[in-house]
Amino acid sequence: GAGVSQSPSNKVTEKGKDVELRCDPISGHTALYWYRQSLGQGLEFLIYFQGNSAPDKSGLPSDRFSAERTGGSVSTLTIQRTQQEDSAVYLCASSLSSLSGNTIYFGEGSWLTVV
Amino acid sequence: GDSVTQMEGPVTLSEEAFLTINCTYTATGYPSLFWYVQYPGEGLQLLLKATKADDKGSNKGFEATYRKETTSFHLEKGSVQVSDSAVYFCALQTGANNLFFGTGTRLTVIP
Numbered sequence: 001g002a003g004v005s006q007s008p009s010n011k012v013t014e015k016g017k018d019v020e021l022r023c024d025p026i027s028g029h030t031a032l033y034w035y036r037q038s039l040g041q042g043l044e045f046l047i048y049f050q051g052n053s054a055p056d057k058s059g060l061p062s063d064r065f066s067a068e069r070t071g072g073s074v075s076t077l078t079i080q081r082t083q084q085e086d087s088a089v090y091l092c093a094s095s096l097s098s099l100s101g102n103t104i105y106f107g108e109g110s111w112l113t114v115v
Numbered sequence: 116g117d118s119v120t121q122m123e124g125p126v127t128l129s130e131e132a133f134l135t136i137n138c139t140y141t142a143t144g145y146p147s148l149f150w151y152v153q154y155p156g157e158g159l160q161l162l163l164k165a166t167k168a169d170d171k172g173s174n175k176g177f178e179a180t181y182r183k184e185t186t187s188f189h190l191e192k193g194s195v196q197v198s199d200s201a202v203y204f205c206a207l208q209t210g211a212n213n214l215f216f217g218t219g220t221r222l223t224v225i226p
Contacts (some may be wrong), residue, residue, distance in 0.1 A: 033214075035216075041218070042204070042216050042217060042218035042219050043159075043204065043214075043216040043219075045214070045215075091158070091159065093159075101147040101164075101166040101208070103161055103164065104161070104208075104214060105161070106151075106158045106159040106160070107158055108157065108158035109158055
C-alpha cells in the first residue's frame with residue numbers, strides 16, 4: 001500500500017488476555033519501528049527492526065512484550081497477559097533504512113484499551 | 116544520552132498570530148532534526164526536517180533552522196490558521212537507530 005498500515009485500529013481486551021498488533025510497512029522499507037503513546041504522554045520507543053533482526057530491544061517495557069518481523073516486511077507486536085497500564089496507542093513506522101536522516105513514516109496507530 | 120527538550124504546552128493563539136515552539140536537544144555526534152505533527156484523530160506526519168547545521172526545513176508555512184551553536188531547532192510560523200491546531204513533536208535521530216521525541220506541544224488556534 002501507499003502508507004504504513006496497522007491493524008486493528010481499535011482493540012478492547014480484558015486484563016490478562018494476550019493481544020497481537022500488526023504492522024505492514026511501506027513496500028521496500030527495510031527499517032521498522034514500534035512506539036507507544038500513552039494518554040497525555042510523548043512517544044516511547046519500544047523496538048526497531050533492520051530487516052528481520054532487532055538490534056535494539058531496549059525499549060520493551062517488560063518480558064510480556066515481544067515483537068517479530070518476517071520476510072523483511074510485516075511485523076507483529078505481541079503483549080501477553082495485558083495489564084491496564086498497557087492501554088495506549090501503539091504506533092508503527094518505517095523508513096528506507098535506519099540511517100540517520102531517512103524520513104520515518106508513521107501508521108495511524110492501534111488504539112489498545114485494557115479493561 | 117541523547118534527548119530532546121520541548122516547550123511545554125498547551126499553546127493557545129488567535130488566528131494570524133506568530134507562532135514559536137521551542138526545541139533544544141542534547142546529542143553526541145551530528146543528529147538529524149525533525150518536527151512531526153499530529154492532527155486530531157490522525158497519525159503522526161513529518162512536517163519538516165533538517166539534516167545538518169544551518170539547514171532550514173520548511174513546509175506549509177512552518178520553518179525551523181538547525182542551530183548547532185545553541186543546539187536548537189525552534190519551530191516558527193508567521194501567521195497561524197485554525198487548521199494548524201494540532202500536537203507538534205520535535206525529534207532527533209542519531210546514528211543507526213531510532214528517533215528521540217519530545218513530549219509534544221498542543222497548539223490551539225482560535226478564530
